[in-house]
Amino acid sequence: MAAGRRGGHRSPWEAVLYDPARAEGAFLLGLAAARLGRVEAAIRWFRRAVRLQPGWADVWATLADACRRAGRWKEAAAAFAMVLALSPADGAALVNLAVLERAAGHPRVAVRRLRRALALDPRQAGTWNNLGNALRDLGATVQAAAAWRTALVLDPGQADALGNLGGARRDQDRFAEARVLLRRALALAPQHAALHGVLAYALSGEGRLEEAERACRRALALAPALADPLCTLGLTVQRRGGADALRWFDRAAAASPGHPLARFNRGLADLESGALAEGWANYSCRFAAGRAGRERRFSIPEWRGEPLAGKRLFIWREQGVGDEFLFASCYADAIRQAGGVVIECEPRLLPLFARSFPKAIVRAEQPLRGRALVETVDCDLHIPAGSLPRYLRGGLADFPPRSSWLFPDPVRVLERRQQLDGIGGDLRVGIAWRSQLMTVERQWAYLPLGDWGPVLGVPGVTFVNLQYDDCEAEIQRAEARFGVPIYELERLDLKNDFEGTAALTANLDLVIAPANSVAELAGALGVPVWRFGARDWTHLGGVVRPWYPSMRVFHPRAGEPLSAALGRIAAELRRAAALARRAGAEAPGPRLPARPARRVHPQAPSLRRH
Incomplete structure (x- = not known):
């Protein structure tokens, strides 16, 4: 380098180029300021350059990029819009503007711009990944997944697309697929803290709680204030029986005060402990946290x-x-x-x-x-x-003292009563054993019918099926194994005909079910129902669920399997059946004298055994 340069002097041609009165000079001074990390000074020089030469698209693009780095989103978007006005086929400007519009809450506009960019050059994996993100914001999950897959076809090393596709599989409760995709993404980007957090959630959904906790702690080692893995760690600790789950929810809320999932989880914990005012306030975050349907x-x-x-x-x-x-x-x-x-x-x-x-x-x-x-x-x-x-x-x-708030059709109730009269023993019990939404994460809350031996073995009980999905093969196996009939109403669609199901349920002496709509319907009708499973927020700090006066709850004790709760139900059912037998033996006439003799309505479905 010449001595004059070392002394801070410029050659004559450099003096011309760096002349602030010339657009080229202002632009070069802006670049120099940007290299020195003086972003605000760079923005000022770039603005001078475009004032001097408004039609210079490259300077508008550089200004837009500087504004984006400075967090000046609106100014960045306006500058990218100028680039497109000057050069409508600028694919990079289309993508950058789409990213900014998506961040501003305008995913539809972002999708349109990204599709324009892909029409110009469909081989850009990053653009396909961004398109998937914008489509996901719109709820178009199938199209989003297709866009991410296209990105991976173009670039198998696109870690963001792998992570996004893995996150989508996680959201669909396809946890094993999510785990494979996320581990591939982390092999490419092992320092990506957020991906470790998404992996932790998928592992938790699979029931791999120790691995989930390790993934959470890895994410937090990389980014201690990341709210999502803090929430997942709290849930994992809670499911493993730890006592300090609330600490992690509180840390998540402190790390990101408006974080909806942190507030929602804290709200459920408050409701479960009986702190209703705080709990209901945080439960309102369920939409933003993705724990309810779409907010409208x-x-x-x-x-x-x-x-x-x-x-x-x-x-x-x-x-x-x-x-x-x-x-x-x-x-x-x-x-x-x-x-x-x-x-x-x-x-x-x-x-x-x-x-x-x-x-x-x-x-x-x-x-x-x-x-x-x-x-x-x-x-x-x-x-x-x-x-x-x-x-x-x-x-x-x-909570009002009323016993019910739903009322079945009295005509159909009578029809069901006529069908049920004359069958079975002294106690009619409806049973269901799983939810329609049977994810890996929820399977721990249910027991297959094959584990119901202690209940089905209670003498003097007539069992009626209320399970609303395809369960005929399970019922047949249970009947053969335990030697007890389980009755069904022919042509009654337990999934779609809620009028018929409510009328049938209203005629039963008792319903036994886990946390599913069968138990909730029975409780809303005022029918005695024994619900088994772990405690949840709907207990609101009490030993019962105050919503349902006719409901008893049976929880496994600390360290017990869920089957222990079902065992206690069997013991209670045995006592109830014995009382029903004694009452029937002492009372004159039929067991249910208010009911007419058994007569099947000509248009009504009949009872059948498997």
Whole structure:
């Protein structure tokens, strides 16, 4: 280097190039400032350059990149938009602008720009990955997965696409597939803390709790304030019986104060312990945390507990049928307070809910396809069903003493009674043993029918099937193994005909089931129900579930398998059957004198044994 250069002097041609009055000079001074890490100074020089030469697309692109690095998202987006105005076929500008628009909450616009970029050059793996991200934001999960797979075909070493595809498999509860994909991604990017966190969640879903905990701790070693693995670690510790799960939820909330999953998990823990005010407040994060259906937007405000006199309230469904039965326990209170109530329900529940809430207008939920982004309903206020308890069940004293809130069709109840009369012993017991949503993560909460030997072996009991999926082969095996019949109603669709199922359930003396919609329906009808499984947040700090006065709960004790709870149910059932036999022997006439003699309605399905 010449002495003059070392002394800070420039040659004549350099002086011209670095002249701030010239666009080229301002641009070079901006580049120099950027190399020195002076981003704000660089932005000022780049702005001078485009003022001097507004049509210079490369400078607009450099300005946009500098604004993005400085966190000035709107200015970056405006600069990239100028690049596209000057050069519409600039694929890099299209992709960068799409990323910014997605971050600003405009995924539809991002998808359009990314598709334009791919029309220019379909071989860009990174663009396909970004397209998958934007499609996922729109809920188009199938198309998103296809975009990530295309990225991997173009570049098998695309760690982000592998991680995204693994995360999608995790969200679908396909945990084993997710684990394979995520381990491939981590082999390419072993220092990627967030990927370790996603892997931890997948491992937890598989029940590989020790591996999940190790993956969480690896993620936190790389990024101690990462909220997702802190949440997963809390859940893993909780499932392993640890006492300090709340500490991890609190750390997640402290690391990211608005983190929805941290708040949601903390809310469930508070509800389970009986801290209802705090619990309900954090339970409201369930949509943002991905633990409920899609949150919906309306042209009317959400009800926040203010007086409802003279107001029309729209209550919309958000979760599964079992949750719908539970939250429906609040509907009568809302109806008493409001000037009018419109209730949305799962279409299969429409007749049952319309009969049970005659003072409300009951509508079937419309398909997601075709719904407006902002919905309009003829009401003053709206609320998701799961938010009603926050304002109507602030304490255990707010749970009403009523025994039921759903009422079956009396004509169908009589038909079912006529079918059941004359069969079996002194106690009629409906049984179900699993949920419709049987993920690997949830399997620990259920027992197959083959493990029900202690219950099915109780003498003097007539068992009636209430399991609503394809279970005929299981029932046949259980009948052969335990030597006891399990009755079914022919042509009764237990999955879709809730009117028929409710009428059948109302005629039973008892229902035994785990955490599924069968138990929730029985409790909502006021039928005695014995629910077995681990404690959950719906106990609200008590030894029973206060929603259901007719329900008893049987929990495995610390260190016991779930079968131990079923064993205690068998012992209780044996005592109940003995009492029923004594009562039947002492009472004159038939066991149920109010019921007519057995007569099958000509149009009604008949009972059958397997």
